Amino acid sequence: MTALPDIVEITGPTPGQQLRKRMFGHQGFMIGAVFLVILVLIAILAPVLAPHDPYSQSLGDRMVRPVFMGGTWEHPLGTDHLGRDYLSRLIYGARISLLIGTVAALISGLIGTTLGVAAGYFGGRVDAVVTFLINVRLAMPVVLVALAVVAILGGSLNVVIGVLGLLLWDRFAVVMRASTLQIRNREFVAAARAIGCSTPRILLSEILPNIFNNLIVVVTLEMAHAILLEAALSFLGLGVQPPTPSWGLMVSEGKNMMLFEPWLVLIPGAVLFLLVLAINLMGDGLRDVTAPENRN
Amino acid sequence: MSNDPILSVRDLTLDIPTAGGTLHAVRGIDFDLHRGETLCIVGESGSGKSLTSLALMGLLAPKIQRSAARIDFDGTDLLKASRRQLRHLRGARMSMIFQEPMTSLNPAYTIGDQLAETLLLHRKVSRAQARARAVELLEKVGITAAESRLSQFPHQLSGGLRQRVMIAMALMCEPELIIADEPTTALDVTIQAQILRLLVDLQREMNMAMILITHDLGVVARVADKVAVMYAGELVETGSAKAIFRQPAHPYTRGLINCIPVPGRTERGARLGTIPGIVPSLVGEVNGCPFRGRCDQAVDACANAIPLHQLDDDTHELRCVHPDGHRHEEVTA
Amino acid sequence: MLRFILKRLGLAILVAFTVSFISFSLLFLAGDPAIAIAGENANAEDIAAIRELYGFDRPMLVQYAEWLWNALRFDFGQSYYFRLPVADLIAERLSVTMTLGVCGILFALLTAVPLGVIAAIRPNSLIDRIALFLSVAGQAMPSFWFGLILIVVFAIQLGWLPASGASSWRHFIMPTVVLGYYAMPAIMRLTRAGMLEVLSADYIRTARAKGASEGRVMFKHALRNAIIPVVSLAAVQMGFMLGGSIVVESIFALHGAGFLAWESIGRNDLPTVQALILVFALFYIIFTFLADVLNAWLDPRMRSS
Numbered sequence: 001m002t003a004l005p006d007i008v009e010i011t012g013p014t015p016g017q018q019l020r021k022r023m024f025g026h027q028g029f030m031i032g033a034v035f036l037v038i039l040v041l042i043a044i045l046a047p048v049l050a051p052h053d054p055y056s057q058s059l060g061d062r063m064v065r066p067v068f069m070g071g072t073w074e075h076p077l078g079t080d081h082l083g084r085d086y087l088s089r090l091i092y093g094a095r096i097s098l099l100i101g102t103v104a105a106l107i108s109g110l111i112g113t114t115l116g117v118a119a120g121y122f123g124g125r126v127d128a129v130v131t132f133l134i135n136v137r138l139a140m141p142v143v144l145v146a147l148a149v150v151a152i153l154g155g156s157l158n159v160v161i162g163v164l165g166l167l168l169w170d171r172f173a174v175v176m177r178a179s180t181l182q183i184r185n186r187e188f189v190a191a192a193r194a195i196g197c198s199t200p201r202i203l204l205s206e207i208l209p210n211i212f213n214n215l216i217v218v219v220t221l222e223m224a225h226a227i228l229l230e231a232a233l234s235f236l237g238l239g240v241q242p243p244t245p246s247w248g249l250m251v252s253e254g255k256n257m258m259l260f261e262p263w264l265v266l267i268p269g270a271v272l273f274l275l276v277l278a279i280n281l282m283g284d285g286l287r288d289v290t291a292p293e294n295r296n
Numbered sequence: 297m298s299n300d301p302i303l304s305v306r307d308l309t310l311d312i313p314t315a316g317g318t319l320h321a322v323r324g325i326d327f328d329l330h331r332g333e334t335l336c337i338v339g340e341s342g343s344g345k346s347l348t349s350l351a352l353m354g355l356l357a358p359k360i361q362r363s364a365a366r367i368d369f370d371g372t373d374l375l376k377a378s379r380r381q382l383r384h385l386r387g388a389r390m391s392m393i394f395q396e397p398m399t400s401l402n403p404a405y406t407i408g409d410q411l412a413e414t415l416l417l418h419r420k421v422s423r424a425q426a427r428a429r430a431v432e433l434l435e436k437v438g439i440t441a442a443e444s445r446l447s448q449f450p451h452q453l454s455g456g457l458r459q460r461v462m463i464a465m466a467l468m469c470e471p472e473l474i475i476a477d478e479p480t481t482a483l484d485v486t487i488q489a490q491i492l493r494l495l496v497d498l499q500r501e502m503n504m505a506m507i508l509i510t511h512d513l514g515v516v517a518r519v520a521d522k523v524a525v526m527y528a529g530e531l532v533e534t535g536s537a538k539a540i541f542r543q544p545a546h547p548y549t550r551g552l553i554n555c556i557p558v559p560g561r562t563e564r565g566a567r568l569g570t571i572p573g574i575v576p577s578l579v580g581e582v583n584g585c586p587f588r589g590r591c592d593q594a595v596d597a598c599a600n601a602i603p604l605h606q607l608d609d610d611t612h613e614l615r616c617v618h619p620d621g622h623r624h625e626e627v628t629a
Numbered sequence: 630m631l632r633f634i635l636k637r638l639g640l641a642i643l644v645a646f647t648v649s650f651i652s653f654s655l656l657f658l659a660g661d662p663a664i665a666i667a668g669e670n671a672n673a674e675d676i677a678a679i680r681e682l683y684g685f686d687r688p689m690l691v692q693y694a695e696w697l698w699n700a701l702r703f704d705f706g707q708s709y710y711f712r713l714p715v716a717d718l719i720a721e722r723l724s725v726t727m728t729l730g731v732c733g734i735l736f737a738l739l740t741a742v743p744l745g746v747i748a749a750i751r752p753n754s755l756i757d758r759i760a761l762f763l764s765v766a767g768q769a770m771p772s773f774w775f776g777l778i779l780i781v782v783f784a785i786q787l788g789w790l791p792a793s794g795a796s797s798w799r800h801f802i803m804p805t806v807v808l809g810y811y812a813m814p815a816i817m818r819l820t821r822a823g824m825l826e827v828l829s830a831d832y833i834r835t836a837r838a839k840g841a842s843e844g845r846v847m848f849k850h851a852l853r854n855a856i857i858p859v860v861s862l863a864a865v866q867m868g869f870m871l872g873g874s875i876v877v878e879s880i881f882a883l884h885g886a887g888f889l890a891w892e893s894i895g896r897n898d899l900p901t902v903q904a905l906i907l908v909f910a911l912f913y914i915i916f917t918f919l920a921d922v923l924n925a926w927l928d929p930r931m932r933s934s
Contacts, residue, residue, distance in 0.1 A: 135640065224769065238895075269771060276771070
């Protein structure tokens with residue numbers, strides 16, 4: 001219906017520039033990314049930013065209210081039941097959440113991507129086995145298994161990260177398998193095979209770069225998942241152990257005083273909610289801007 | 297009474313808002329259609345034929361703006377009709393057959409359910425009566441073992457069979473008007489002729505008015521009473537089939553007819569006619585004749601408003617700066 | 630169809646056995662389960678006695694075979710803590726969890742499906758935005774925190790609902806909302822996406838051309854097709870929800886199977902934990918199997934093949 005120009009000049013922005021432009025134009029992605037960057041900076045700069053030592057107790061200053069509820073600027077967000085500065089614990093808690101989210105997502109990403117790409121690329125029996133493993137994994141109740149393993153091995157940061165990393169690979173495997181299936185028979189893969197590239201080389205330099213966008217999306221979503229699960233485990237008393245400042249643990253500790261001091265529960269939970277929200281917004285945004293149907 | 301047209305359309309215009317401005321997809325369409333008559337709307341892809349047919353049925357996507365001086369169906373003003381009134385017309389008195397038989401049937405329901413639904417929506421009949429009518433029509437459209445087809449699902453039928461089912465569905469309530477939008481395009485060539493033959497036979501038998509949308513002039517020559525030639529959203533020439541084929545006036549119509557190979561007249565191995573050039577963009581203001589960029593008769597005046605000329609008999613109309621579609625020296629001067 | 634069901638059933642059984650093996654071997658993660666049971670202050674003799682009592686001195690595979698054989702007859706051994714048969718304990722607690730799970734999935738479906746449908750019919754409308762907001766927020770909401778907020782607002786501040794226990798239907802309202810909201814976002818997104826896709830299908834135009842009313846077009850013609858994938862998702866979510874009931878039950882002190890799991894984990898009551906992991910996994914396996922069968926039945930293309 002529209003006229004074609006006589007001469008088609010390839011000027012225009014490069015695909016990378018287009019992607020960046022779409023990212024900056026995507027509201028959800030930008031909100032999520034900005035919030036996440038700020039939080040990462042806070043976590044890195046925790047020793048500089050935190051007004052107090054998150055571990056130092058002061059039984060004389062127990063449950064001081066936050067400044068907006070009649071407290072003082074000495075403890076802007078008040079203190080907990082052991083007199084520890086709440087803001088400082090929140091700031092250090094960001095380190096725990098981000099560390100667990102990142103490392104757990106990396107471990108599960110490594111497992112899931114390996115399985116998924118293998119299943120998608122080799123098909124046949126490999127695919128059948130991987131699909132079966134995914135089914136088995138999905139049938140395992142995550143919270144229950146994680147709690148049981150942490151209870152048996154003892155709660156520590158390493159155990160929690162390890163357990164979550166070993167449990168959350170299913171979505172990686174599902175998505176990577178589907179993505180690999182889609183491009184396995186494309187011309188450039190066939191060409192690489194025809195010129196005699198080795199299988200590992202094809203997987204690493206042909207397949208992986210082309211499913212990378214989808215991988216990043218799953219990384220963000222599973223990071224959020226891992227952070228939520230760690231908080232839930234710590235809340236139930238079988239995750240990160242006191243006195244480590246984990247947000248889930250802070251909610252759990254505040255729960256007993258919830259009747260009189262609900263802010264003890266509201267503040268760490270809200271921060272957790274916002275972090276997960278930011279990561280999810282970013283992940284959803286990435287999916288929107290990298291989805292093939294949005295490319296034109 | 298019987299001289300009144302069953303469908304009368306004046307100045308039908310369709311605008312589509314797009315990011316780059318308004319797309320004037322269809323502009324100023326006029327035609328009349330009488331009972332028992334077949335009108336063929338011909339034109340290339342994207343000329344606005346399908347949009348026109350959807351506009352008549354009131355099935356346009358909500359974002360497409362429809363305006364007209366008149367769309368009158370047997371005394372009912374379709375422009376002013378309520379959604380409810382339109383619903384009672386659709387499927388009952390005016391039916392439509394679509395281009396894509398493969399996807400036009402609901403995959404979740406049996407053929408029988410979908411056929412019966414049309415009748416149940418418009419007539420006070422029992423399910424058994426509706427199914428009996430469905431069998432009757434399936435037989436009429438040439439489907440064997442009609443009874444057993446009722447319990448089949450669309451995916452179990454071939455494309456040709458599905459289009460027969462679509463035709464049966466459109467005829468369930470004996471409509472007075474049937475609009476067929478390229479009903480054979482998606483089918484195998486051998487099936488195309490059968491389906492078309494069927495459609496025309498049924499139309500004559502049931503004395504329906506039919507609008508057949510097509511880009512196949514061979515089809516038009518065989519079935520049309522009236523022809524409307526559409527180009528880039530405008531009717532450039534309308535008239536009786538006889539007049540259009542005997543004396544095609546508009547340069548575009550002549551170009552189209554030259555593209556048809558005629559047995560005996562077209563030399564073996566000779567090149568068929570082609571019309572060079574491209575269709576203009578319809579986004580933003582559209583002035584003058586849309587065909588002028590491809591027209592071998594074009595003159596400067598083609599960029600101005602284009603008059604409508606009556607040719608030999610008063611039903612043959614031409615929209616061109618040249619009263620007979622041919623450039624004469626005095627016009628260029 | 631029958632072939633499909635049998636094949637799918639075979640897979641379900643195979644998955645169930647694998648899960649049973651994994652949940653059994655969890656016991657051996659710690660190295661010596663006898664030490665875990667005996668506790669930190671036990672001496673060598675106590676540990677040896679426990680080892681013999683429970684048969685931990687035999688090869689692991691032998692123990693698994695015995696456990697599995699008993700489990701097949703619904704005998705999961707004795708609870709270390711309650712000194713009662715694990716099967717009785719679970720059976721007693723399961724009704725609370727099942728009630729919660731059914732209420733939760735119903736809540737999720739009854740909110741998610743209408744919202745998803747309306748959002749798809751009117752994209753970018755106010756309702757679409759509210760639905761989007763609810764789903765984005767729901768995916769980021771820690772359920773334990775959401776539960777506590779509900780308690781603060783509805784039990785403490787307003788005093789409308791009881792904060793804990795399971796003695797009346799009112800006790801189930803807040804847990805249902807928390808658990809249902811966990812499952813809602815995914816169902817809503819899928820319903821909306823499915824409806825959007827189906828609404829642009831040619832057969833929807835056919836239905837309109839027949840003179841069907843908008844309501845009939847939406848529900849009889851569109852939703853019937855869009856709902857097929859939602860059925861599978863709802864089953865998966867139901868399975869996840871039962872597994873996630875442990876968090877909700879612990880917040881609202883609902884003494885269901887999830888609560889039992891939490892208690893048992895805290896008490897190192899391994900036979901109960903093993904059995905619960907298996908039971909929750911079996912529920913997931915059964916739900917997804919039934920959903921696949923229902924799905925195949927809903928989709929004529931699969932039913933007739």
